[in-house]
Amino acid sequence: MKFIDEARIQIHAGKGGDGSASFRREKYVPRGGPDGGDGGRGGSIIAVADRNINTLVDYRFARIHRAKNGEPGRGADCNGRGASDVMLRMPVGTLIREAESGAIMADLTRHGQQVVLAQGGQGGLGNLHFKSSTNRAPRQFTKGEAGEEKELQLELKVLADIGLLGYPNAGKSTFIRAVSAARPKVADYPFTTLQPHLGVVRVDDARSFVIADIPGLIEGASEGAGLGHQFLRHLTRTRLLLHLVDCAPLDEEIDLVGQARALSNELLKYDETLHAKPRWILLNKMDMLSEEARSEVRTLFEQSLGPQRFFELSALTGEGCRELCFAIMEHLQEMRAQNPEADEPVSDEPVSDEPTSPPSDLGAESVPDRHASDSSESEE
Template identity: 50%
Template sequence: MFIDSAKIFIKAGNGGNGCVSFHREKYIAKGGPDGGDGGRGGDVVFIVDEGIRTLADFKYKRKYTADSGQNGGAANCTGRSAQDLVIKVPPGTVIKDSETGGVLADLTVAGQMAAIAKGGKGGAGNQHFATSTRQIPNFAKSGDPGEERWVLLELKLLAEVGLIGYPNVGKSTILSMVSAARPKIANYHFTTIEPNLGVVSVGREKSFVIADIPGLIEGAHQGVGLGHEFLKHVERTKLLIHIVDVAAIEGREPISDFDVINEELKLYNPVLAERPQIVAANKTDIPEAEERLQKFTREIEGRGIKVFPISAATNKGLDELMFYVSGRLDELPDTVLQDAAGDGMVVYTPQEQKPFEIRVEDGVFIVEGVWIKKIVNSTNFNDYESMQYFQRALRSRGVIESLESMGINEGDTVKLYDTEFDFVR
């Protein structure tokens, strides 16, 4: 089965903790602080690998965690930074934030890379906290946590040309005639249950990729038929070939077919409605098609869209169509992926997290947050100077002020993860 989407959890490595250490050497009784800094945690990096064709591997492994940085050591030794975790994906992979749906990266070219989760910064060793009044700092900072998130991977086919139209209008037949692709072909709806790709050669060193998009029906944008699952595969194409059964074999009017499919594209993503189109009026080898073809051509070309009469079954008109398509592709710019309400590619920037949040449960004031956890882990509660630094940090970051604004009283319990103390003004 063609796997074109996956949801995975990624976590960058934590930064290593700073070290508490003091210089010890013969004849030097009281050396100064020499605790080294922690190393940086590894990033989670996605890279395009042309040897991968699907997202099938992500069906079996869904969690990816980078290594953490090494803790700092004595004698001013900085901990080793961790290597990045590199995840290989096929060309055409779009990475989205699972919670917001925002595009984090659009990976199309072999070797293209994107760091989606940043590793934590290493903590500072106690050598950084020595001052004229604090000459033996008995504390250091812990490393920052690595970023983590659930992401959605979507594989969007890198075809320059997409074949669209109702089921059973001849898209698969056309693909098989103009390329070496061998899609399944039969006379019933939804023969194509996954996009087929073919390479069309139009001369020496000149070719383009064409995709047979599964058939659409009215209501496809709401998920009817094979709608939502595959409509996204046309988003990257530079040009659409709209195949219409001009012989009306199934009793539908060609002009109506054309309008219905374009409305589905518009409802799915308005950007697609603006994509350049040409029309291939298929099944012209059937005698009943001639009268409808003339009416259809007048109407569609009156809208400024070129119509090519073809017969996929007999190969009539296909060469002329493909040469015209090749020329149009040379004129068209590359497609930029956009969301329905977006303005283009969204550049990934880490979100600033609140340093702390406070809630009250059973009379206990609970203070939590990334910064709170870091300062708690960095504090030596058995050391007076470390406690002084801890209290000043809480006050400078506004924790004490926030507690007072929430009505805390003398002697009330404050809990910071596993640490509890009585509030004293």
């Protein structure tokens, strides 16, 4: 299944049913009076977060979604039937905006979360409501309200604790295969990863974190080089970035430090907030270097990039990966202890079925989706 992380849709909530102007007419019942019922409520459009869905592909082709109208009221005090709501199931991590203004309507960050996107119209009132001591035969009634209509932009941002960065062939997919059960494609040519992948790294029985791998980034991505910036949005919810550096490139004249700085500049051009996230440097493929060369590479990076955390590893052999995973887990636990409200753990507790209205001020809450996608499509 193709990975789709953007879609534009139109939603139309149902109209409320009209009220009825009716009078009771029965034999031997003089002056029966008004008995017109109310119209039924129109159906609403509700977004539901579902961790079993990984892409927005359903909304790429089904662009218009309509709810049914409420039934009109009838005589004999019969109210019209309300229409059923339309539930739009979306991946956890979907950000919903109004297409024209760009205003955020909803941010689906936990499984089972429900948000009303378009409210169905209220049903009209029957003439029964207009009866009074001075108006015993009212012929007034009201029509049902129109349902809301909106055009929405859907944007999927995967939920992960850790994000992988690096040039093509730096070993990101090999690394995620080494530390998790994810199985992205690995090959000896650039841009084998064409879509993001998630992997769950289990440190021990009680502790784990989610890591996201995106297609390789190169210098000039902000101008559209390579795959551009189209997948960087998937790193905006992460808490820590891991920058993998290929320390044994085929071309020995490549400036490794220059590449690291160029990638950092691309992050800055895309989003200052993303650039400001903690970033660790992973010196990969160290198994292909001699002890002397390893020491030179480490010294070169430490002197050029300043005070950052550096790790030597080999994603292919697994050297240094276990120690790195424990260091990541400790870092995440420290961050959660410092700001527990910013990181709510994923829970299997049932979520209330009562949908909420779109929030006016969304926090930067980021709850990882523990559903890892192991696609067999083109991957790195």
